[in-house]
Amino acid sequence: MSSSRRPPRSQSQSPTVESLLRRGMELHQAGRGGEAADLYRQILRRDDSHPAANHLFGLTQLQQGETTAAIRHIAVALKQEPSNAQYLGNMGVALTRAGRNDEAVEVFRRAVSTNPTSAEAHSNLGLALRASGSFDDAAEAYRRATEIRPTEAVFHFRLAGALRQAGDHFAAEASYRQAIKLRPDYAEAYTSLAFILIDQGRADEALALLDSGLIVLPDEAALHLQRARALYARGDLQRAVSGFDRALALRPAYGEAHLQRAVSVRYRQRDSAVEAMAAVFNSDRVATEDRIFAGFALGKALADLGDHTESVAAFIRANRLQRQRVAFSLSREVDFMRSTVTRFQDVEEEPLTAASEASPIFIVGLPRSGKTTLEMLLSSHPQLAGAGELPTMGRLVRELMREANGVPLSMIAPDRFAALGRAYIEEAGRSVADGKRVIDTMPSNLYHVGFIRLALPCARIIHCVRPAAEHRVAIFEKLLTGAGFEYANDLAELRGYHAAYAQLMADWHTRFPGFIHDVDVGALMADRQVLAEPLLAFCGAAWDDALHASVQSEPQYNDWSRDEGAANQSAHMAVWRQLHPELLS
Numbered sequence: 001m002s003s004s005r006r007p008p009r010s011q012s013q014s015p016t017v018e019s020l021l022r023r024g025m026e027l028h029q030a031g032r033g034g035e036a037a038d039l040y041r042q043i044l045r046r047d048d049s050h051p052a053a054n055h056l057f058g059l060t061q062l063q064q065g066e067t068t069a070a071i072r073h074i075a076v077a078l079k080q081e082p083s084n085a086q087y088l089g090n091m092g093v094a095l096t097r098a099g100r101n102d103e104a105v106e107v108f109r110r111a112v113s114t115n116p117t118s119a120e121a122h123s124n125l126g127l128a129l130r131a132s133g134s135f136d137d138a139a140e141a142y143r144r145a146t147e148i149r150p151t152e153a154v155f156h157f158r159l160a161g162a163l164r165q166a167g168d169h170f171a172a173e174a175s176y177r178q179a180i181k182l183r184p185d186y187a188e189a190y191t192s193l194a195f196i197l198i199d200q201g202r203a204d205e206a207l208a209l210l211d212s213g214l215i216v217l218p219d220e221a222a223l224h225l226q227r228a229r230a231l232y233a234r235g236d237l238q239r240a241v242s243g244f245d246r247a248l249a250l251r252p253a254y255g256e257a258h259l260q261r262a263v264s265v266r267y268r269q270r271d272s273a274v275e276a277m278a279a280v281f282n283s284d285r286v287a288t289e290d291r292i293f294a295g296f297a298l299g300k301a302l303a304d305l306g307d308h309t310e311s312v313a314a315f316i317r318a319n320r321l322q323r324q325r326v327a328f329s330l331s332r333e334v335d336f337m338r339s340t341v342t343r344f345q346d347v348e349e350e351p352l353t354a355a356s357e358a359s360p361i362f363i364v365g366l367p368r369s370g371k372t373t374l375e376m377l378l379s380s381h382p383q384l385a386g387a388g389e390l391p392t393m394g395r396l397v398r399e400l401m402r403e404a405n406g407v408p409l410s411m412i413a414p415d416r417f418a419a420l421g422r423a424y425i426e427e428a429g430r431s432v433a434d435g436k437r438v439i440d441t442m443p444s445n446l447y448h449v450g451f452i453r454l455a456l457p458c459a460r461i462i463h464c465v466r467p468a469a470e471h472r473v474a475i476f477e478k479l480l481t482g483a484g485f486e487y488a489n490d491l492a493e494l495r496g497y498h499a500a501y502a503q504l505m506a507d508w509h510t511r512f513p514g515f516i517h518d519v520d521v522g523a524l525m526a527d528r529q530v531l532a533e534p535l536l537a538f539c540g541a542a543w544d545d546a547l548h549a550s551v552q553s554e555p556q557y558n559d560w561s562r563d564e565g566a567a568n569q570s571a572h573m574a575v576w577r578q579l580h581p582e583l584l585s
Contacts, residue, residue, distance in 0.1 A: 017043050021052060033060045051080040055087050058094070067098040085115040092124055101132035112141075119148040123155055126162060133483070135166035136398065146175075153183035160192065165483075167391030167398075169196055170430070180213075187213070187220045194226040200388055200431065203233040221251040225260060232264055237557040240264055252276065253286045255293025259479065262297035266556045267304035274301045281314070292321045296479040303477075306568065308575035315477050319489040322479070328486035330493050334500045337447075341507040344450035346410040349457070349512075357458050358425045360438040361539055362393075364446040365464035366501055367485070368474035370521025371441045372553040374464060377525075377532070378439055380549045383541055385436035392427045394444050396420050397451050414454075421455035444484060446501075449508045453515055460539045461516045463505055469583045472498055473576050491580060525551070 015023075024039035040057035043050050058073035074091045081087060088111035095104035108125035115121050122145040129138035142159035149155060160175035176193035179186055190213035197206035210227040217223055228243025244261035248254055258277040267274060280286050280294035295318025302311035361384065363371045379386035400420055404412055428438045445452070445461075452459055466474070472494055480488045487497035509516055517538045524531045533543050560568070576583060 015042075017046065017050070017053075021056075024053075024056060028056065028060070033063055036060060049076060049080060051077040051084070051087070054080075055084075055090065059090060062090070062094050062097070067094050070094040071098065083114050085111050085118065085121065088114060089121060089124055092128060096128050096131055101128055104128040105132055105134075117148060119145040119152065119155060122148065123158060126158060130162055130165065135162050136395075136402075138162040139166050139168075151182060153179045153186055153189070156182065157186065157189050157192075160189075164192075164196065167395030169200070169391060170427075172196065185216050187217055187222055190217075191222045191226045194223075194230065198226070198230050198233050201233075201386070203230045206230040206233075219250055221247045221254055221257065224250065225254070225257050228257075228264075229260060232260075235555065237264060237555060241557050248276070253280050253283075253290050253294075255280060255286075255290030255297075258297040259293045259300075262300045263554065264557055266559045267301045268558065270301075270305060274298070274305075277301065281318070288321060288325070292318050292325075293479065294318075295321065296477070299477060303568070303572050306571065308572045309579075311572070312575055312579055316491075318479070319476060322481075323489035326486040326489065328490075328493065330487070330496050333487065333497060337500050337504040340447055340504065341450070341511055343409055344511060346408070347450070347454065348410070349453065358421070358456060359458040359460060359540060360425065360428060360440060360456060362445050362452060362459060362461045363439060363441045363464060364443070364449070364461060365466075366446075366471070366475060366498070367443060367480055367488075368478055369464035369466050369471060371443070371464050373525065373551060374462065374519070374521050375439050375441050376551045376553055377528075377547060377549075378539075380546045380551070381536070381541060381544050382546060383437055384439055384539075385432035386439045386441070387428060387431035388440075389442040390428055390431065390438075390440045391442060392424055393440070393442065393448050393452065396423055397448050400451070409450075417451070417454040420451065424455065446505065446508075449512065449516070453512050462535065462539075463516050463518045465518050465520050466522065468498060468502075469577070470573060472583055473573065491583070495583065495585070 020039045020043050024036040024043075027033075027039070028036035037057055037060040040053045040060065043053035044057065047053070054073040055077035058070040058077065061067075061073065062070035071091065071094045074087060074094060077087045078084065078091060088107055092104045092107040092111060095101070095107060105125065105128045108121065108128050111121045112118070112125055122141045126138045126141035126145065129135075129141055139159060139162040142155060142162050145155040146152070146159055156175045156179040160172045160179065163169075163172035163175060173193060173196055176189050176196070179189040180193070183189070190210060194206040194210050197203070197209065207227065207230045210223050210230065213223050214220070214227070224243055224247040228240045228247065231237075231243055232240035241261060241264055244257050244264065247257040248261070251257070258273075258280060261273065262277065265273075277294045277297045281291050281298050283291070286294075295314055299311045299314035299318060302308070302314060361378070363374055363378075365371055375386040375388075378384050397420070400412075400416065403416075425438075428440060432438050446463075449461060452461065472491075475488050475498075476491065476494055478488070487493050505516070505518075517535060519531070519535055524535070528547065529543065532547055536543055559565075
């Protein structure tokens with residue numbers, strides 16, 4: 001009797017590597033990354049150096065947030081195929097997400113070299129350069145991407161963002177407008193451009209832009225938020241509050257809208273708006289960024305209501321969340337500030353005959369020191385005009401230092417500093433009416449005092465000061481999200497940074513005596529003419545009765561009287577001193 005036993009399955013009947021890879025890619029493209037990863041693992045058990053399987057498995061890990069595993073596997077793929085542009089591109093993405101920005105830049109440069117006509121490769125390089133703080137180089141990479149694919153709106157949008165960070169707001173505006181022209185429903189482009197326009201005092205233009213965007217995107221909460229900001233900038237407080245409410249109706253957990261509303265309204269009772277921001281702040285199901293914004297909003301509202309202990313607690317919790325999201329080294333910042341003045345010790349101020357005779361006014365100081373209030377006051381003078389926070393000086397200084405390539409400042413010809421001054425005046429002058437002297441309030445100019453002195457010796461620098469404890473609290477209670485403000489979210493770091501900044505300004509006074517005028521804006525506003533006349537004399541201007549005009553940099557709907565505001569602030573600071581006496585040191 002013959003046996004009916006089935007013969008053993010031959011090796012040829014098992015899935016081939018090619019079939020496993022093909023099926024894995026099908027699953028991967030269908031969004032079933034976990035199943036795809038299992039098939040890639042089967043391939044790697046047979047051949048742990050298989051380039052495609054390592055690359056694709058690395059991508060599944062990257063999509064799950066496992067950057068270390070992703071980098072390890074894509075590196076194996078690149079070892080086998082070092083010029084594979086796709087592998088290089090995804091390795092760069094993994095390194096960027098891991099915070100290894102310098103390595104990412106190097107990998108993306110290899111990708112560009114391998115495939116110089118790939119717009120995506122240049123754009124990816126731009127992303128890594130922006131993450132590493134090389135904004136000028138990032139702009140150049142994005143510009144190349146727009147040249148290769150000029151009809152791709154996202155490349156123009158990214159170029160605009162890099163230009164904005166590099167300090168070229170005029171070019172950034174043009175790129176944002178091009179992105180919108182190519183893609184009329186590009187919400188992020190509308191909001192980013194509107195932000196620039198509002199900050200430049202062009203609220204009417206921002207409103208026109210946003211109204212055109214809302215025709216296409218009527219339910220886009222971010223556009224309603226920016227429209228409300230534009231209304232606030234015009235002084236239309238009631239309509240601004242309604243606009244913030246509209247944004248929140250569309251997106252109830254919109255943290256930024258909660259904060260913008262909170263700083264536009266004086267709260268007199270714990271109403272539904274306060275309860276809504278508290279709910280967002282206390283929810284663990286809301287994005288951390290929204291929780292942070294809502295936490296600062298709640299802190300402000302509780303302070304208005306006189307619940308100062310809970311207000312302080314909210315600000316501390318919100319700042320703790322923000323601190324976890326940023327990298328900061330106090331010792332590095334202190335060393336930088338010390339070196340900032342030191343490098344000017346051997347620079348001769350004379351001869352400065354080639355320098356510009358223009359006399360712009362730079363108002364410097366940390367945030368919340370009264371710079372905007374002072375700018376508004378001085379701008380009421382018929383000879384002066386506020387230009388806001390111009391990034392121009394910082395960009396020109398970076399260009400000069402890049403050209404110098406490590407050469408000491410004392411070896412740079414005076415004509416080069418003079419050229420910097422002329423370039424500043426040419427660009428800054430575009431922000432004000434003809435014949436007006438520019439007032440520039442960019443905070444980072446406090447690091448550029450030496451360059452300003454050499455490039456614009458007739459300029460005047462006004463340094464806004466404030467009592468230390470009050471100033472530190474004001475900074476801590478303001479959500480500062482841009483680069484350069486990472487010191488603000490921890491009380492000990494803030495105290496150390498503030499002390500180092502005070503020493504920096506004292507060192508500038510010593511190095512360039514008579515070039516800087518300190519002013520306490522709070523005292524100035526309380527006794528305006530007496531304290532303003534010497535300030536104007538320092539600026540080379542005479543008193544004008546227009547300076548009696550009412551000035552309020554942060555008006556609020558349903559606001560208090562001056563006495564009510566002073567009483568609340570005194571009570572708030574008393575609680576801070578009780579809970580954190582170290583702020584006084």
